Amino acid sequence: MPLLVVGISVLILLFLMTKLRLNGFAALLLVAVGVALVQGIPTAKIPEVLAGGIGDQIGDTMLTIGLGAMVGRVMGDSGAAQRIADKLLGAFGPRWVQVAMVVTAMLIGVTMFYEVAFVIIVPIAFTIVRVTGKNLLWVGLPMSIALSTMHSFLPPHPGPVAVAATFHASVGLTLFYGLFIAVPAGALIALLWPRLPFVKAMNPSIPEGLVSDRVFEEEEMPGMGWSLSVALFPVVLIAGAAVTDMAVAGSGPLLNFVLFIGSAPIALLLTLLLAIWAFGPRIGRSLSEVSASCSSAARAMAMILLVIGAGGAFKQVLVEGGISDYIKDLTHGWPISPIILAWLIAVILRVALGSATVAVVTASGVVLPLLSGSGVQPELMVLAVSCGSIAFSHVNDPGFWMFKEYFNLSVIDAIKARTTYTTVLAVIGLGGVLALEGIVGSV
Structure with a gap:
């Protein structure tokens, strides 16, 4: 049974x-090879599947994570990150630092x-x-939870946009409805989770090489205008x-140019160039100093990228093994609410495959025939x-490994x-979707 294979492979990975x-890199590859053999993927094809999974995952994330890490380190070594942190602490106070992180993450995460x-x-x-001197998870976990909520629930992120296209739903109306769920749900969990005893018991340290250890004096830091401008440049x-x-609607040279500079890798590359000048020669730092900051960030990211890539290989083996097709056949004809069925299929696929994008695309294809005549709004x-696609992020999800490595957790x-x-x-x-159905369905 394919789902049993998934469960056993996860247990073996945890044991290793x-x-x-x-x-982690070696363990993920080893388990991926084992799953490929059990699922009947030809041995001659296994290296190709592993390479394809790593390539797809690294191709999606290496430029983003690598350039983002360099921007962050340049800002940290120049004092710009401390300037923004001091401003947030001054505006919200140390007591409300979690609220500051949630607000920042939600504003930035709506479109990113x-x-x-x-x-x-x-x-x-x-x-x-x-x-x-606060616990790393006390500050960082609310940020991650808020970002996860925005990314998974709302367009224009890729998963919701892909499903909206399948269901012929309005992206704008989906975003409007989704905000009523994502904002309160994300804020509630973001502020609650760091207070749970099993989370408070964790006290990880900041990974080496990703942030400057220096504490800057007031006169040593760049101005708030430049610091905030560089941080928000890729967001804009x-x-x-x-x-x-x-x-x-349509296309044209101007639209293509806007989409080009607004793609994540290009936006971050332009931001890095701006940061190099703004926090380098402009304030008297040599280009060699700025280059050293970039090199330090790259070295710190090497193992993180390897582990994320291996997570992509594990995910690809599960996809190639036909597990998504098995789940489609298994859930076909279940006599339950289309909303619950859509959510449940996305959850099962997310648990089995790890990829939220594969989960939402497959689930939408399964439930699409149920939409017509159901009376449920496509949004x-x-x-x-x-x-459903956000549930049960675990060891077959490359995002899980990014979270683990950045927060230095076991x-x-x-x-x-x-x-x-x-x-x-x-x-x-x-629960929010079902509540909205009761409201908009009766209007």
Whole structure:
């Protein structure tokens, strides 16, 4: 049974990493090969599948994470990150630092991918932790939860947009409805989760090389205008491109240019160039100093990228093994509400495959025939599938490894923190969709 294979492979992976202390990159590849053999993938094809999974995952994330890490380190070494952190602490106070992180993450995360927004905001979170001495998860976890909610629930993020296209739903109306679920659900879990005893018991340290250890004096830091401008520059480019793409029909040279500079890799590359000048020669730092900051960030990211890539290989083996087709056949004809069925299929696929995008696309295809004649608004079906796709993030999800490595957690602690919050968000999201159905369905 394919789902049994998934469950056993996850248990073996946990054993290799927790009991035998095997490196995450090696453990993921080893388990991926084992699953490929059990699922009947030809041995000659296995290296190709592994390489394809790693390539797809690294291709999506290396430029984003690498450039984002360099921007963050340049800002950290110049004092710009501390300037923004000090401003947030001054505006909200140390007592309300979590609210500051949630507000920042939600504003930035509405239009930006989780990974992009994460690497932009996390240097500020690291700096706040270093300055205040607070627990890393106390500051960083609310940020991650808020970003996860925005990314998974709302367009213009790729999952919801893909499902909206399948269901012929209005992207604007989906975003409007989704905000009523995502904002309160994300804020509630973001502020609650760090207070839970099993999370408070964790006290990870900041990974080496991702943030400056120096504490700057007031006169040594760049001005707030420049610091905030550089931090928000990629947000403006990416958000502007997303809004333009939704608002402008057709195509043309101007639209293509806007979409080009608004793509995450190009926006972050332009931001890095701006940061190099703004926090280098402009304030008297040599280019060699700025280059050293970039090199330090790249070295710190090497193992993180390897582990994320191996997570992509594991995910690809599960896809090639036909597990998504098995789940489609298994759930065909289940006599339950289309909203609940859409959510449930997305959850099962997310657990089995790890990829939220594969989960939402497959789930939408399964439930599409049920939409006609059901009386359910297509926008609500989009939200049901999107909410289900965030559930049970675990070891076959490359995003899980990014979370684990950045917050310097063990595999078990990452499961305790991330797998639980993503699952609760998915359940609350389903409840929100059902509540909205009762409201908009009666209007």
